[in-house]
Amino acid sequence: MKRNSAYIKGAFIAIALCFGLLAGFGQNNAHAFSNQVIQVGATGEDVVELQSRLQYLGFYTGNIDGVFGWRTYWALRNFQYEFGLPIDGLAGGTTKNKLANASKYDKAWVNKQIDNGKKFSYYGGEKKSTKSGAAKGGTAKSGTPKAGTAKGTKGAGQSKAKPAQVKPAKNIPNGYSQNDVNLMANAVYGEARGEPYIGQVAVAAVIINRVNSASFPNTVSGVIFEPGAFTAVADGQIYLTPNQQAKKAVMDALNGWDPTGEAEYYFNPDTATSGWIWSRPQIKKIGKHIFCN
Amino acid sequence: MIRTILIVLLFVAVAGTGYWGYSEHQEKNAVLLQAENNYQRAFHDLNFHMDSLHDKIGETIAMNTRNQLSPALAQVWRLTSEAHNDVGQLPLALLPFNKTEEFLTKMGEFSYRAAVRDLDKNPLSDKEYSTLKELYANSTEIQNELRKTESLAQKNNLRWMDVEMALATNKQPEDNTIIDGFKTVDKSVEGYSDVDFGTEVSNMEKMKDRDLSQLKGKKITKEEAKKIAVDFFQLKKNVKITVESTGKDAKYDAYSLTLYNPDTKGTTYMDLTKKGGYPLYVLYDRNVGKPKISLNEAMLQAEDFLKKHMESQMEMVTSDQYDNIGVFTYARLANGVRIYPETVSVKVALDNGDIMGYEGTDFLLAHVDKRTPIFKISEKEARTNLNPKFQVKETSKALIRNDINEEVYCYEFLGILGNDTFRVFINAENGNEEEVRKLKEAEPSYNDI
Numbered sequence: 001m002k003r004n005s006a007y008i009k010g011a012f013i014a015i016a017l018c019f020g021l022l023a024g025f026g027q028n029n030a031h032a033f034s035n036q037v038i039q040v041g042a043t044g045e046d047v048v049e050l051q052s053r054l055q056y057l058g059f060y061t062g063n064i065d066g067v068f069g070w071r072t073y074w075a076l077r078n079f080q081y082e083f084g085l086p087i088d089g090l091a092g093g094t095t096k097n098k099l100a101n102a103s104k105y106d107k108a109w110v111n112k113q114i115d116n117g118k119k120f121s122y123y124g125g126e127k128k129s130t131k132s133g134a135a136k137g138g139t140a141k142s143g144t145p146k147a148g149t150a151k152g153t154k155g156a157g158q159s160k161a162k163p164a165q166v167k168p169a170k171n172i173p174n175g176y177s178q179n180d181v182n183l184m185a186n187a188v189y190g191e192a193r194g195e196p197y198i199g200q201v202a203v204a205a206v207i208i209n210r211v212n213s214a215s216f217p218n219t220v221s222g223v224i225f226e227p228g229a230f231t232a233v234a235d236g237q238i239y240l241t242p243n244q245q246a247k248k249a250v251m252d253a254l255n256g257w258d259p260t261g262e263a264e265y266y267f268n269p270d271t272a273t274s275g276w277i278w279s280r281p282q283i284k285k286i287g288k289h290i291f292c293n
Numbered sequence: 294m295i296r297t298i299l300i301v302l303l304f305v306a307v308a309g310t311g312y313w314g315y316s317e318h319q320e321k322n323a324v325l326l327q328a329e330n331n332y333q334r335a336f337h338d339l340n341f342h343m344d345s346l347h348d349k350i351g352e353t354i355a356m357n358t359r360n361q362l363s364p365a366l367a368q369v370w371r372l373t374s375e376a377h378n379d380v381g382q383l384p385l386a387l388l389p390f391n392k393t394e395e396f397l398t399k400m401g402e403f404s405y406r407a408a409v410r411d412l413d414k415n416p417l418s419d420k421e422y423s424t425l426k427e428l429y430a431n432s433t434e435i436q437n438e439l440r441k442t443e444s445l446a447q448k449n450n451l452r453w454m455d456v457e458m459a460l461a462t463n464k465q466p467e468d469n470t471i472i473d474g475f476k477t478v479d480k481s482v483e484g485y486s487d488v489d490f491g492t493e494v495s496n497m498e499k500m501k502d503r504d505l506s507q508l509k510g511k512k513i514t515k516e517e518a519k520k521i522a523v524d525f526f527q528l529k530k531n532v533k534i535t536v537e538s539t540g541k542d543a544k545y546d547a548y549s550l551t552l553y554n555p556d557t558k559g560t561t562y563m564d565l566t567k568k569g570g571y572p573l574y575v576l577y578d579r580n581v582g583k584p585k586i587s588l589n590e591a592m593l594q595a596e597d598f599l600k601k602h603m604e605s606q607m608e609m610v611t612s613d614q615y616d617n618i619g620v621f622t623y624a625r626l627a628n629g630v631r632i633y634p635e636t637v638s639v640k641v642a643l644d645n646g647d648i649m650g651y652e653g654t655d656f657l658l659a660h661v662d663k664r665t666p667i668f669k670i671s672e673k674e675a676r677t678n679l680n681p682k683f684q685v686k687e688t689s690k691a692l693i694r695n696d697i698n699e700e701v702y703c704y705e706f707l708g709i710l711g712n713d714t715f716r717v718f719i720n721a722e723n724g725n726e727e728e729v730r731k732l733k734e735a736e737p738s739y740n741d742i
Contacts, residue, residue, distance in 0.1 A: 036587030067735035070714035215391035216399035281542030
């Protein structure tokens with residue numbers, strides 16, 4: 001019996017060791033990154049990993065938000081410089097391998113923090129002390145295979161009161177915020193939800209043309225809520241929940257697509273009540289709407 | 294007995310309905326009154342601001358010293374923007390009032406330019422004084438007309454809700470005093486449409502008046518347009534194409550094509566210029582699945598596409614991923630100088646690398662075959678004009694349109710200050726800091742959109 005139990009113990013230890021090793025490998029190499037090249041502007045899982053690993057090594061000090069922004073870009077270039085790689089700001093094969101070997105990444109933990117919408121940082125052991133959350137983050141020693149080495153957690157409550165959970169960030173065209181996009185999507189959906197896609201882009205483009213025009217208010221909200229400007233605002237249809245297509249149309253318009261040829265007005269010839277609108281110089285008809293200057 | 298009960302019940306029901314109707318009516322009135330009050334406030338604010346604007350312009354004409362003039366011009370600028378804001382809150386959208394709004398914007402631009410200028414070195418010219426005088430005369434007219442309208446509205450207890458109704462239903466808006474008043478204002482402004490606001494403002498106008506007449510090539514027909522589209526996308530024959538011509542008042546004469554591909558169930562929209570058959574924009578509408586390729590691969594697709602369809606050498610200036618779409622902006626590269634006004638955007642689907650869109654209007658409008666680069670000062674000299682705290686990371690040469698819409702050659706410095714990244718443009722002729730652009734970091738999303 002005794003021998004037997006010792007044998008079992010031994011087996012357990014062996015298995016445990018195997019798992020430990022596997023886990024170690026898992027964090028370092030096997031699951032590191034997909035094989036894509038990551039460049040500025042990218043979003044997604046790989047960017048989260050890139051940011052976490054760069055932060056682990058102390059290069060990246062921003063939020064791990066899953067968007068390859070400028071701070072990530074400079075962090076990556078610093079990393080490439082210090083590790084003697086060609087400095088191109090692209091996370092390609094060699095860069096990713098070097099990065100994966102030099103750092104540890106606890107995917108589950110990082111993703112959990114993101115899902116919980118907590119503010120967190122992910123610094124490697126030696127950097128930990130200089131950075132936030134040392135007190136709360138526990139005293140995990142560097143070198144223990146159970147990754148998570150010194151993850152400084154800053155409880156959500158400690159930082160400023162937040163209006164809502166902070167989810168992974170999003171790219172938004174320059175000069176606009178997500179809330180502008182939502183507001184415009186509401187207007188587009190209310191005004192043109194029965195129109196073909198191009199007609200929705202066109203309505204969004206008219207809103208932008210008006211914002212840029214001298215004879216209209218200079219903000220998105222000023223243009224949309226100008227009394228009498230849009231029927232959807234007057235009859236409350238703007239408060240319907242927009243669908244994805246309306247949002248896509250708004251994004252296209254914000255990125256510069258303008259199917260209207262710089263129109264500032266449009267009307268539906270079947271329902272237009274104002275005689276004046278007919279006197280505007282007409283550019284073209286898209287779907288049911290006539291667009292004019 | 295039963296009869297009495299019925300009568301009582303009926304009476305209660307009638308009284309109840311009456312009371313309910315009355316309170317509904319009260320509530321509706323309260324809401325209408327609220328809207329009316331907002332309009333009234335905007336209207337009287339507008340009058341107040343036009344009054345002070347008029348006075349301020351008058352004062353600037355009489356002023357002589359710089360330390361008086363600059364603040365007064367800044368006040369004019371502020372007041373024009375306030376007045377413009379008031380107009381935006383009135384239900385005038387269906388009324389021709391845009392001349393006045395445009396006038397306010399231009400006046401604001403003019404006074405802003407003069408206010409921020411170093412008037413000691415560069416005092417107001419005679420021409421600018423005469424512009425101010427004309428503005429003064431014009432604002433006198435606007436003020437008079439608005440005051441008249443305001444007093445009539447007060448005397449006769451006119452309501453803006455009636456204006457809104459009249460405009461919305463288009464029922465004889467002629468005999469509405471307020472509408473008449475505003476129409477007269479706009480007419481009077483029209484009479485001043487040839488006021489010379491100086492180069493800054495007229496450059497703004499010029500940008501608006503650009504057209505495509507400088508394009509090379511001859512006019513194409515509808516059939517030719519179809520052929521170009523088929524070649525452009527290397528389409529097979531089962532695609533349905535419709536072509537429509539733009540209206541006669543379009544600024545850019547073009548053919549609008551719609552191509553429906555039954556294989557992919559996708560629709561492609563594109564505009565081709567009538568002159569030369571250049572694509573103004575292309576948009577492909579289909580469902581895009583989960584991202585399978587990286588932004589980097591998508592960029593290679595975009596570059597491939599540009600090589601196929603453009604003669605010019607293009608360099609990427611921005612790349613952004615929006616969920617399953619990658620959007621890239623390219624500027625033309627001419628002799629190592631980035632020509633920022635000549636940009637195109639390309640949109641790529643990240644599920645299979647399809648080109649989802651192309652926008653080339655800006656490029657066609659701004660394109661000039663040959664410019665003469667002016668780089669008088671060296672990059673080193675340009676650097677001395679940078680903020681000493683600004684850490685330069687990359688340098689390049691660029692042509693940009695500055696804030697008064699003039700094309701200037703610049704040294705472009707990409708670098709960081711604190712946690713933010715900036716592009717700084719230093720004029721290559723005189724070392725002026727032409728533009729500082731803060732590059733946006735991604736915004737955390739507060740909820741899932």
